Amino acid sequence: MGESRALSRAEALRLGPGWRHACHALLYAPCPGRLFGAVPLGHAVLMQMRFDGRLGFPGGFVDPRDGSLEEGLNRELQEELGPGAAPLCLAEGDYLGSRSAETPQRLVAHFYAKRLSLEQLRALEDGATRAKEHGLEVLGLVRVPLYTLRDGAGGLPAFLSNAFAGDARQQLLQALGTLRLVPEAELRRAAALSGQPL
Numbered sequence: 001m002g003e004s005r006a007l008s009r010a011e012a013l014r015l016g017p018g019w020r021h022a023c024h025a026l027l028y029a030p031c032p033g034r035l036f037g038a039v040p041l042g043h044a045v046l047m048q049m050r051f052d053g054r055l056g057f058p059g060g061f062v063d064p065r066d067g068s069l070e071e072g073l074n075r076e077l078q079e080e081l082g083p084g085a086a087p088l089c090l091a092e093g094d095y096l097g098s099r100s101a102e103t104p105q106r107l108v109a110h111f112y113a114k115r116l117s118l119e120q121l122r123a124l125e126d127g128a129t130r131a132k133e134h135g136l137e138v139l140g141l142v143r144v145p146l147y148t149l150r151d152g153a154g155g156l157p158a159f160l161s162n163a164f165a166g167d168a169r170q171q172l173l174q175a176l177g178t179l180r181l182v183p184e185a186e187l188r189r190a191a192a193l194s195g196q197p198l
């Protein structure tokens, strides 16, 4: 996605047929563990390595003329995460916001987040290799390191230096702040260290 702007759900749904819509979701769970017995993990946040070598969130193109945005999203989640995603059933209440961009194509990206239990999230991870798109559109699930290591660069700053699909990097940063998974000051520091300040 080139330059993108935030718009309301209603405004997005009024856009004409020249616009494509995509829905993606951040799935997360509280995670009590500590890395090396010392660094608190806080939460497990899922992203995926995509076919194009970029990181993104599960989801994909939806056609709002075929049903609700959420029906399209839930279908995409099952294709990419496997049958274990069926009970997730994301709904309008899980919607976080939309951003639109004109380049490289007219696209509105709708973004969702849902909190799971760690058991639910682990069951998803366990079943993900049985998804229809495993090894095709999805090369593997990853958890996002939310901490910054003592060297000041390892962890979230290094993760944010990866290449991301569409608006995924911005969506991740926004969600980590809004959902209070990482304190704002730490997010700001991690984004700056990764070479792309907030």
Ligand code: AMP
Pocket (backbone or CB within 6 Å): 001, 022, 024, 056, 057, 058, 059, 060, 061, 107, 109, 165, 166, 167, 168, 169, 171
């Ligand atoms: P997909 O089918 O998942 O590749 O997504 C459809 C379109 O949305 C593609 O043009 C992607 O570049 C774009 N896209 C993928 N992931 C995201 C994301 N997290 N946020 C915004 N756009 C995305």
Ligand code: MN
Pocket (backbone or CB within 6 Å): 058, 059, 060, 061, 080, 137
């Ligand atoms: Mn996809």
